[in-house]
Amino acid sequence: MPLRIVVGSVATVVALSLAGRRLFWLFRLIRSGQPAADRIGAAAVTTDRKGARAEVTEVIGQRKLLAWTVPGLAHAFTFWAFLVLGLTILEAYGALFKPDFGIGHWAALGFVEDVFATAVLIALVVFTVIRYRNSPGRRGRASRFYGSHTGAAWLILGMIFAVIATLLGYRGAQMNTGNFPYRPYKWSFASWLVSRALHSLGAANHGIETFFVLAQLVVVLGFLVLVAYSKHLHIVLAPFNIYFGRKPDALGPLLPMYSGDHRVDFENPLDDDNFGRGKVEDFTWKGLLDVSTCTECGRCQSACPAWNTGKVLNPKLIVTELRDHLFDKAPALLSGAETAAAMRPLVGTIEQGGVIDPEALWACTSCGACVQECPVDIEHVDHIMDMRRHQVLVESAFPAEAASMLRNLESAGNPWGMPASTRLAWAEGLSFDIRVVGRGEQIPDDVEYLFWVGCAGASDDRARKTTVAVAELLHSAGVGFAVLGPLETCTGDPARRMGNEFVYQTLAQQNVTTLQSVGARKIVASCPHCFNTIAREYPQLGGNFEVVHHTQLLASLVADGRLVATSAVDSSVTYHDPCYLGRHNKVYGEPRDVLAQVPGLTSTEMPRCRERGFCCGAGGARMWMEERTGKRINHERIDEALALDPDVVATACPYCRVMLGDAVKDRQSDGSARADVEVIDVAEVLLRSVRGPGRGASETAS
Ligand code: SF4
Ligand code: SF4
Missing domain, CATH: 3.40.50 (Rossmann fold)
Known part of the structure; x- marks a missing residue:
């Protein structure tokens, strides 16, 4: 048997064994979680989980990744390329047995494969620039990769480069030995350029071809093993996590409190009911799948109002700390082994050896920005609230001021x-x-x-x-x-x-x-x-x-002509999206429609608006808790608004009105805001126009 077949076969068996072992271990670990009654079951099929449609839009279509144009396009082309380049892996296996093996002999196929191989090389340059410019070493906690395993990420980029380099290497050599299956060669333009570079080596191209075919397979198989043991596990898990994700998304309502496969009945609780999540094994299998799927991309943390204002809370680290703890505790969960991890409290300070810092748990405003951004549909808010439930209902441990x-x-x-x-x-x-x-x-x-x-x-x-x-x-x-x-x-x-x-x-x-x-x-x-x-x-x-x-x-009454905004309100306005109106319920247009109908009003958007709106700091019951660490969230938001020099900051939520109203007062007293800047509701702006000058809500109320 030729040596190339032996080497290729041995490498395949070893890699599949290593990756398979890890994936089976992971399957058992995730399955050890509690039932997710809302995701699997007769009702779940049509109601609570996203299902196959999301595979098309989010996995194949890369919808959420493309919300960030440059890294999104780079990721999308890399993903699509690996779907197409699966054919070249098949070709490399075929070449072990038949040197001129091809999937048909169409020049167009060779062209498409080279287009995607080239796209991956361009994407790698983009990823490298993004990772360098946003490296934690350069940007500290402002980097979205802060706290991520950056070494593993660079290794993966290197592996992807090696996949493409060995691919072009064996295809270029194949052209020189006459084994390349797709003619004319020039259609496979990138491989053809490599063939020109190797052409002067003459007969040595036979050895080069064998070397690169084997190298291609070894690199691909090594990549498979690395994926199974690293954060790139998301390549395997993301399609499942998205399929079983909450429909339409994990925003809006919180889930009822489940224990096992039933909702907790507070009037008749069972003796062994779980109240929230007090241990990692209290999470449902969907929760365990969630944390195992994290790509450590940091999109969630870059949007988090708590992290952006210097708090301990970082939604990415919540997820990765749960995942690391789950993996550490696996021997205890799967075989009852006694491990140090099994003794750690799920929520506790560093001194207590806790997995999740209580300060982080209570810093969440439940704004949903993390859920909105996450490309693999991790349900951060549900997990945070489930851990809070245990802290409140079982441990009676929560910020004293909220009592x-x-x-x-x-x-x-x-x-x-x-x-x-x-x-x-x-x-x-x-x-x-x-x-x-x-x-x-x-x-x-x-x-x-x-x-x-x-x-x-x-x-x-x-x-x-x-x-x-x-x-x-x-x-x-x-x-x-x-x-x-x-x-x-x-x-x-x-x-x-x-x-x-x-x-x-x-x-x-x-x-x-x-x-x-x-x-x-x-x-x-x-x-x-x-x-x-x-x-x-x-x-x-x-x-x-x-x-x-x-x-x-109000928007429909204005549209129907039942409310007519007649008087000019000569002011500049910027609208703040309340999280529970915008992100959680997708109401973005109507408040803006109302403002657009008011004559004299000029609207300007803040940089963080609509889906990317920045919280006022009051949600998640934070309205009733002290904010002791970092910059106040309402100050961060009002500074963004004041940078536009508006006369009016309009909103559509009483919490936002109070938080931003307080913040503007603080800025007025420190001299950084004009004394006449107002924070009012969209309804009050409309009333000024409907009723005429001097007859606003405040006047009519007094
Ligand atoms: S819900 Fe908002 S505050 Fe809470 S972790 Fe997510 S982004 Fe941060
Ligand atoms: S939780 Fe989602 S958004 Fe955050 S780092 Fe992980 S994959 Fe990225």
């Missing part, structure tokens, strides 16, 4: 502790009556919308102005609406994002019952957190309502 918020929710149904009797205070002084649906009453037929005011809209002085503006606009447009007044209680969003699922469910169930009892069908909410909770989380409790955000309703 009063939880107590207020339990005692008053309002995170600020305002009694239900004050829920209608915003309506005092209005020139028309607000209809209130009382206990035991039904919403009258001539009332089209139930206006969900929300705790901030009822309790906070600034947010009340938005509430008034929305009410005035609905009244002006002749929209029949009513409110629940004292019957309304917190939706439970702050408790749920804190991890207190028990308090959330208590409040949520109470609201669902109330809404059903008054016959609510159409609801307009002025708070994106309430909007998200009622529209997308209450269905988990059987509450199904048609919910719109006030900017959506």
Whole structure:
């Protein structure tokens, strides 16, 4: 048997054994996770997982990667190239047995293969420049590769180069020995150029051909082994992770609290129920697949408001630390071996040997930027919230300052502790009556919308102005609406994002019952957190309502001519996307549509807008926690807005209004912002135009 066949066969058997062993180990490890009832099961097929369609758009189409144009194109061409170049690997195997083996003899195939080989070489240059310019050594924590295994990444780039170099080497030599299957040779332009360089070596090309064919196979097989043992495991796992990803994405609602294959019933919990994730083995197999799939690309951390303002939290490191801990703990999980990793607390300080720093866990604003950016659909927010659930419900370990918020929710149904009797205070002084649906009453037929005011809209002085503006606009447009007044209680969003699922469910169930009892069908909410909770989380409790955000309703009223913005508002404005309206619920256009209808207004976008909008810092119950480390997130955001020198920073969320309002005041007091810059809601801007100068919401409210 020729030596080349022996070498090729031995290398193949060794590499497949090593890679197969690792992949089987990984399969067993991931399968050791808890059931993911929402991803596999009769209901999951059509409801909760992305399925095959995402394989086309996200895997083949590289949709999320292409959101970053230059690295996205480089990655996409490398990915597509490896699909095409799979044929050349087949050809190299064929050449072991038949030196002129080809898949047909079409010049076009040789051309296409060379086009993609060349594309990979160009992509490698792009990757090298990106990695050099963004190296942690040059940019510190501003580098998206900070904390990534950069050595392994360079090795992979070297291996990819070796794959292409050996490919062109054997094809060039084949042209000189007459074994190249695709004619005319010049169509395979890159290989032909190599053949010209090797031509002067004459008969030695036979040896060069054999060497490069074997080298090609050894490099490809080595790459396979490296993939199985490195972060490039994502090449194997990403298609599965995307297939089983949450549909349409892991934003918007949080998942119900599962233990094993059932939802936790707080009224009748089972003895062995898990409350959140307190150990790595408490994660579902989908969670374990998630963390094993991370490519360490750092796109998540580059978008994270916490990391960008100097906090400990880094979503990439959350994922990679969970993955490293999972792998360290594997002997204990798979064979019951006693390992040091098995003794580490999942959440704990460095001194405690913890895997995840509590400071990182509590720094998350649940803004969803990490989920939005992740090219392999890792569900960071779900994992962070699941770990919070365990910390709150089992360990009673959470930031002390948030305790009063939880107590207020339990005692008053309002995170600020305002009694239900004050829920209608915003309506005092209005020139028309607000209809209130009382206990035991039904919403009258001539009332089209139930206006969900929300705790901030009822309790906070600034947010009340938005509430008034929305009410005035609905009244002006002749929209029949009513409110629940004292019957309304917190939706439970702050408790749920804190991890207190028990308090959330208590409040949520109470609201669902109330809404059903008054016959609510159409609801307009002025708070994106309430909007998200009622529209997308209450269905988990059987509450199904048609919910719109006030900017959506106002945009349609303007479009229908029921609201006419007549007076000029001669101001420059920049719009801040609230995370729970934008990223979590994809409402980007309507607030901008409303602003666009206001005469005299000139709008400018901040660099980080729409899907890339930067959080105000209040979500994830951060509104009720101290921000002790780094720059304040609201300062970072307002600085971005103030750089445009606007008269108005408009938003569509009471949390954002308060956070950015506070930040602008801070900047005004340190002299870095004009005294007349305002932070107001889109509704207030519209009201100024509808009602004319001097009749804004603040005036009508006072
Ligand atoms: S949700 Fe936002 S704050 Fe939390 S880790 Fe992701 S990007 Fe960071
Ligand atoms: S979690 Fe996703 S975005 Fe973040 S580093 Fe890993 S693959 Fe990249």
